[in-house]
Amino acid sequence: MLGPETLSGETALLAALRGGDEDAFSALVDAYGAAMHRVALTFVRSSAVSALKTWLLRIVANIARTHAVREARSVPFSSLELAREAAEHEPALSTDRFQGADAQHPGRWVSFPMPWSAGPDSALLSAEIRTLIADTIAGLPDGQRIVISLRDVEGWDSAEVCSVLELSETNQRVLLHRARSKVRAALERYLTTESP
């Protein structure tokens, strides 16, 4: 795989892309993935980075969409499907963690969440935790999985995710919220065995 240093001639690469240089494009595609952001920063100034990245990723999203249609699967990348998923009502945490309408303090915690230990013996930052999180994300509905992967694994900002997925800020945040809430709940189950 080509690394950032191979693509460091910024002006030359952009000129090559505009001129239809396939090798230049292949190099860009190879650099895409985890390295894309870092690579892009080495050859275009920050204002141009998101435009180039968004352009490339929209193409990827459209190809994925086409494949999904061809395989007669549901279409996870359709912004309509994502918006529908966002509109479903789904609490971030089981309602039985909170006092009911007839209780003394409706909507208040039944018992506080147990703090996670962060000492040297903590399981946080272990390989097991990373596997747990990856497995939890893999099991999420499409929209939630895609949004949390881009925001929290790949580290994109909200505007980039909305632009590539053609989602509203609100719907994007709803999907992110559900996904993060589920990952937090999985960590809670793992880290606090006494948890309700």
Added chain:
Amino acid sequence: MNNEFKCQEMIEVVTNYLDDALQPDERERFERHLSYCAGCTTYVEQMRETIRQTGTVPREESLPPALREELVARFRSWKRG
């Protein structure tokens, strides 16, 4: 007091809070609730920790070969067209 967030509402707006997407008055109510509620303070800290931990998950390193070929093919047809 009726205007205050309940714990159950706090956990539904925490992502808006962390994304700085709450209205100024909501943000004020959110932070006021945190100032007296240890349970929600723990919860918000756990959401921050969840984000940090998720950031340590290995990222995709490369594109599947078929997708890579298709991307290059599209570029080729754009060049011709």
